[in-house]
Amino acid sequence: MLLFFEQLLNGLQLGVMLFLMSAGLTLVFGIMRVINLAHGSLYMVGAYLAATVSLHSGSFLLGLLAALLASALVGLLMELMVLRRLYQRDHLDQVLATFGLILFFNEGVRMIWGRQPLFMDVPQWLSGTVELIPGAPYPSYRLAIILVGVLVALFLYLLFNHTRLGMRIRAGASNREMIAALGINIKLLNTLVFALGALLAGLAGAMAGPILAVESGMGESILILTFVVIVIGGVGSIRGALVAALLVGTVETLGGYLLPLLLRLFLPLASADGAGASLASMSVYILMAAVLVWRPRGLFPAHD
Amino acid sequence: MPGSCVSRVSLVAACCALLLALLPWLADAFGDPYLVTLFSRILIYALAAVSLDLIIGYGGMVSLGHAAFVGSGAYVVAILAFHLQEGAPLFGGFLDIQANDQALLVWPLAVVISALLAALIGAISLRTRGMQFIMITLAFAQMLYYLFVSLEGYGGDDGISLWSRSRLPGLDLADNVNFYYVCLASLLLFLWLMRRLVYSRFGRVVRGTRENQPRMESLGFPVYRYQLAAFTIAGAGAGLAGVLLANQNEFVSPGLLHWTHSGELIVMVLLGGMGTLLGPVFGAAALLLMEELLSAYTEHWMFFLGPFLILVVLFAKRGIYGWICGGGDGHG
């Protein structure tokens, strides 16, 4: 039971990461109608910068700051140099060009930092554990990630519901023509949204640094889960991204833990664990398929 | 399509076909038997790229998960061979494993299984369009990737090594030159089939749907089933490529299904010129040869390939086919 609770928190923490990744990306999809495969590269840039700077300065916060700045900057350049030229193109061109970006970034990172993964330490002041439930210590660092996720969600909620800029962005995500009709500077808005998405991806990458190996290609494994989140949540919907991210995070984490246990009831131990592992690796995608059969446009579609 | 384009492409294609037919002799003359292996690989990837062209170029369905069907075809070959090698019964001994290396049995089975898998994935994915479709095909392919990684019994991450290629009565596939010709024949056969298909009634419906789906529906076509059929046929083609690839490498691992391979197949289609069938063959050759050449100079060749792709997208939309065509319209 305690283990279950811990797994649940892990699921929540993965969900938060996925939310940070998908919130920005779903807006980019919704407003610019551009499919950006290179969103994971921004996550990777964030992780590498955080790892490097915190290693050399000894300060996690400095690393975090560097990661945020770098990913926002890289995102900005990406938008200005490549993506901006793709808005009017079809999705196939977008896929190919952003695939090119991924190759560029993944190999670039290998050229700078080498093929060996970097490892990043949890900051001293977060290295302890907290007992949310007596007898079940949970790493403070992971709790902190969850907390950051809650804060970001709150920030986005306030941005999109209580500021003029945010409401315009939201209007754009559900109706692109509306933005033009309102006489908003679309180019600027696109760049802003893109940079915001890049910033959030960088934040996710920096926070993932101490949990995962920082290596070339790390962006793509989370990118694909991010896509699953966006598809389930509905393209263009922040609320959908939040709900789906938590759902996917929990299913992904709990699946690996619960399915083998469940199968042990029917199967011999070894095959139960084998089949459980296989099923767990597919559970998120099965969830996605189920949602799509039920609602082809996701849980909270933003467009008509 | 202007006549000069057709004749120019036919000329180039005929020259290429001649070169390909003579390649084993050329390799011999150059004293470089590796060329035969390299070109077998090119032919196999060309086959996969042509099958992808059917759904991307003619059907407008941008699938970013095509490698899954290449992988499934390869894994059927490998898993059957694995049971033969280990003497492990399959389905509780229900099936006779002694025939597990017979090409005439295994290859069609692998193709059918890939097609069925494509039908299943397509049936769900085709409920969506546009961006969602891209993301979903990608996700399902990745699901299969993780599935094979988790199958410890079949080598998990490390994959399966085959002891030998499949057996074909009357032809020794262990011989690289023989195998090369099997690959060449498969590609030519598949190209011919696709050519007929694209200009059949069915192909016309698929092409029309790419251009204007609402209109197709208002004309009375239930487009979903035609798209699904096209998706399934493409899956079968990719499965055949997977079968050949497993035999070529005598090794199969989940890496085959990795999404970057799907990306590479798209690159081949676009680089060569989509919606042209022959284009993806040129594209596959160009990409693999470029890899081969660049990697001789630098291990970081992808660093240069990436921006090159972006430039292709921005400035050379019609691909090699369009370039051969000259001023004409590259669309078939």
Add this chain to the structure above:
Amino acid sequence: MDEPLLRTVALEKRFGAVQATSDLSLEIAAGEVHALIGPNGAGKTTVIKQLAGELAPDSGRILLAGEDITALPASRRAQLGLARSFQITSVFEQMSVRENLALAVQAHKGHSFRFWRSAARDNALTGPTEAALERIGLEARSELLAANLSYGEKRQLEVGMALAGEPRLLLLDEPMAGMGPGGTVKMTELIQSLKGRLTMLLIEHDMNAVFSLADRITVLVYGAALATGTPDEIRGNAEVRRAYLGESE
């Protein structure tokens, strides 16, 4: 009275705050040309979309020859003999004029799960395709890509495709919109020549065309039917004059 070919019962459709279709009960008798007129934004296209199956009504029913088709997808309705042309030209630009028409013919002649035989040499298709070409007078342009047609020719092709399937009911959404006077005359002649053989629901802003072609007219205002009657009745209807004709003429 006979069952009309098409009947809608209390059709309703809202887009947010906009009531696009309001308690609409239309009856289109077999063989008649029924015009649907009304100011821009009255909801005419929305009616056609619901009839064709592109939009689901919020409530109400649609019956084709007495059969409830409300829940059928667009392709099924087309197979039952419902064809439509689009207000915004919707042809296959990358196909030749002939192939556009052949595709429309193909939808109704045998199935399309034929993978091998060349469609261009399919005898079951070529005859009706040539006839369709002739009907819209584009024989000389048949090999041209539809993208290269003039606007008026595209409109003709648009209607020609709807006709090619030999439908029972033709829904025409502003077939003359944007055409020059020459095109309008041609199109009027085409529709006139079909009159009596085909049932039509015609949306059109050109009042001369409407009053010369239609057997009956329904006036739509804010999604609701204001009046239905013969051209003379509509012309004489004071309410219609006030709400629509008066301001647009």
